[in-house]
Amino acid sequence: QVHVVESGGRWVAAGDSLRLSCEIIGRTDNLPVVGWFRQAPGTEREFVGAITWTGDFVGVLDSVKDRFAKDRFAIIRDNAKDTVYLDMNDLRPEDTAIYYCATKRGRDTSEIPKNYDWWGHGTQVAVSS
Numbered sequence: 001q002v003h004v005v006e007s008g009g010r011w012v013a014a015g016d017s018l019r020l021s022c023e024i025i026g027r028t029d030n031l032p033v034v035g036w037f038r039q040a041p042g043t044e045r046e047f048v049g050a051i052t053w054t055g056d057f058v059g060v061l062d063s064v065k066d067r068f069a070k071d072r073f074a075i076i077r078d079n080a081k082d083t084v085y086l087d088m089n090d091l092r093p094e095d096t097a098i099y100y101c102a103t104k105r106g107r108d109t110s111e112i113p114k115n116y117d118w119w120g121h122g123t124q125v126a127v128s129s
Contacts, residue, residue, distance in 0.1 A: 002026035002118045006101045009123030012091055020086040020123060022101030032107050034084040035116055036075060038097035038125075045100065047111040051075040051084060058109050091127045098122040 008020040022034060032053035039045040049059035057075045076085045084101065102116035110116070 002103065004101050004103060004118050004120035006099065006120040006123040009099060009125045011126045011128065014092055014127055014129050016091050016127075017087070017089045018091060018125065020088070020099055020101075020125070022084045022086070022120065024082045024084070024103055024118075033109050034075075034077065034101060034103045035110070036084075036086045037100045037102065037113060038095075039100065039122075040097040043097075045113050047113070048073060048086070048099070049075050050109040050111075051077045052107070052109060053077075053079070088125075091125075093127045093129045096125060096127050098124050 003025040005023045005025065006020060008018065010018070012018055024034065033050055035050035036048040037045050038048055049057060051057050055077050059071050059073060072088065072090045074087045076087060086099065088095065100120055100122045102113070102119045104110065104116045
């Protein structure tokens with residue numbers, strides 16, 4: 001059995017940074033991909049990024065880039081702790097959402113929520129302007 005537990009969400013001011021944690025509990029040796037998603041009220045759950053076993057970060061949202069088109073978010077993996085982190089910088093009110101972590105069988109990353117097999121309950125991030 002696999003359990004996914006997110007933590008770290010809280011209220012922050014615009015421009016602040018925040019680190020979310022995702023602990024994968026259980027048999028993790030065959031779970032090489034971990035993804036982060038977010039869902040704001042009244043919207044669909046959207047893919048933020050994913051990380052592979054080798055530590056390759058895959059991020060797709062244009063909204064998580066700064067005005068220089070650099071990623072404001074980054075995903076880091078600590079395999080020794082079975083923990084994945086979502087580092088968020090220069091937070092904006094539009095980043096307000098429940099952030100979910102998920103993992104899946106297989107080695108391919110995916111942007112599609114239904115392709116992930118285990119999910120956490122989410123952690124709330126609220127950014128005030």
